[in-house]
Amino acid sequence: MKRIRSIPRGIVDEHVARKKFTLARYAPAPALTEFVDYHWVLHWDLDGFHDQHVLPNIAVHVTFFFPGACGVYGPGHTLFTHRLEGRAHGLGVRFRPGCFRPFLGAPVRTLADRSVALEAVFGREGTAAAESVRNASGDQEMIAAVDNLLIAKHSALPPAARTVAAAVETIAGDPEITRVDQLATSAGLSARALQRLFAEHVGCTPKWAIRIYRLNDAARNLADAGSPDFADLAARLGYSDQSHFTRDFRAVTGSSPGEFARSARRAVPAQHERS
Missing domain, CATH: 1.10.10.60 (Homeodomain-like)
Structure with a gap:
């Protein structure tokens, strides 16, 4: 599976971030390239905690993190901060701006500056995919589980x-x-x-x-x-x-x-x- 740059722009204080977690970006399945820019995978193992700041962007992100946050995050207007602590891993999906509405089934403005539970958009299938990500043995298994969820849920881009x-x-x-x-x-x-x-x-x-x-x-x-x-x-x-x-x-x-x-x-x- 194609791997994309390890540390993307948008992360504030990259020189500190690289010491706190590993981050890799991967291309989605071919059937999803019209909808998804990339998957991003994080791993961290910290004695204490680290507050990571990320510049605001206009993409919708769907995240699967354990322990942490599973959800759908809309485009934002402010600096995003997430506290990393303990040992965790997970995957996020960055959707191409303009291409998430077929999954949401509603205007994307309803997600602006807020997040909703994974199940609110993807139902029980989203819960099952999250469990597959939790139990995956590596990055590629996590990506396959999420790709399968999105392929099953997507429809034609209008x-x-x-x-x-x-x-x-x-x-x-x-x-x-x-x-x-x-x-x-x-x-x-x-x-x-x-x-x-x-x-x-x-x-x-x-x-x-x-x-x-x-x-x-x-x-x-x-x-x-x-x-x-x-x-x-x-x-x-x-x-x-x-x-x-x-x-x-x-x-x-x-x-x-x-x-x-x-x-x-x-x-x-x-x-x-x-x-």
């Missing part, structure tokens, strides 16, 4: 979901997209129609989706730059002034651009190990 998923990929792939009107033009839709699609299938506004991706771009730039020019970075990300960029960046990451850059530079050796 055209509207394809449209909005493509719009999200446009945001992700084109750093020049900093405004909703640019995205609407690219998608061939009115701004109002685009907003309706995002609420239904992504669970957030297109403005927030753009902001999250651009701020993640900022985090990547700050991590890679030797001596970042904050004013220039703010301008390239579509901000009219540096102070607005700083406020948004702090709200999403929990630190100022300068603090984030200093912390990221301490992680440079760990990042080089991934290449």
Whole structure:
């Protein structure tokens, strides 16, 4: 089974995180590639505890952790923090933004900034899959159990979901997209129609989706730059002034651009190990 990068962007203070847990990303079964970006598998064994912070994102995640949390987590607007303690393992599924509604059977906006029990979406089959993950002897057995659950539950991706998923990929792939009107033009839709699609299938506004991706771009730039020019970075990300960029960046990451850059530079050796 194909394995993807060991430590993804989005984890705050990677240099600390790498000492607290192991994380691997795996591709889903071929039948699920239209719906799922990847599976992520965590293992940790700690004497005490570790509070791990993760940047907010617009994807739906379904998690199977023992002991810990099994559930469905919607797109968020704030820094996510999870306490790791003791010895545990588990698997999470990151769905492509815009592609979870066929599983949910309701607008994804109903999941925004909240989570629901696994059984609320997947019923008894979800409980059975969770038990299979709990008893699995390795990563591949966990992944197979979850893939089987999702394959049994999925239906065709509707055209509207394809449209909005493509719009999200446009945001992700084109750093020049900093405004909703640019995205609407690219998608061939009115701004109002685009907003309706995002609420239904992504669970957030297109403005927030753009902001999250651009701020993640900022985090990547700050991590890679030797001596970042904050004013220039703010301008390239579509901000009219540096102070607005700083406020948004702090709200999403929990630190100022300068603090984030200093912390990221301490992680440079760990990042080089991934290449």
